[in-house]
Amino acid sequence: MPCCPFCSSDMVYPLLNTLRCKRCKNIWKEGEENPGRPAACGSEGTSLRIRKKTDPxxxxxxxxxxxxxxxxxxxxxxxxxxxxxxxxxxxxxxxxxxxxxxxxxxxxxxxxxxxxxxxxx
Structure with a gap:
């Protein structure tokens, strides 16, 4: 299971074809192409598409x-x-x-x- 790209939490769970973080409540989709971003937290075959994030x-x-x-x-x-x-x-x-x-x-x-x-x- 990947970790959250927003807060780096390991409390991530899948729900309705998305990944959700229990800590910061952010949502992102798994499996969509995003060539500018490497795979998160050591997951080699998975690319994540992240919602637009402006600031930390x-x-x-x-x-x-x-x-x-x-x-x-x-x-x-x-x-x-x-x-x-x-x-x-x-x-x-x-x-x-x-x-x-x-x-x-x-x-x-x-x-x-x-x-x-x-x-x-």
Missing amino acids: LETRMKRKLDEYLTRSKGKFCFSAMPWQAGDISQELFMRYLKRCVKDRSLAEEKDRYGRTWYLRP
Whole structure:
């Protein structure tokens, strides 16, 4: 089984003629020709066609965080703002937020209603 070309995870499973990653939720097709890309993770006979990817996952999450902070004037909460579905899952983004809080590049505070707000320190 190949590993994910987006996040290099081994948690890949086939579903409806595609390969899907459990970690980053990306989808790609197996068996289509893509001469510019070598076979992934040592699988010699398989060529993978990957969806168009513009930036690494870390950069896309930073951009998403900046978008949320800019839209809500420097402070946002998931229960106050709806999640916009896209190429990043909400679970993966929440893990990124927790890592930013741990690194102290982002502050986390709770209001009197129990909602968690994220802001720059």
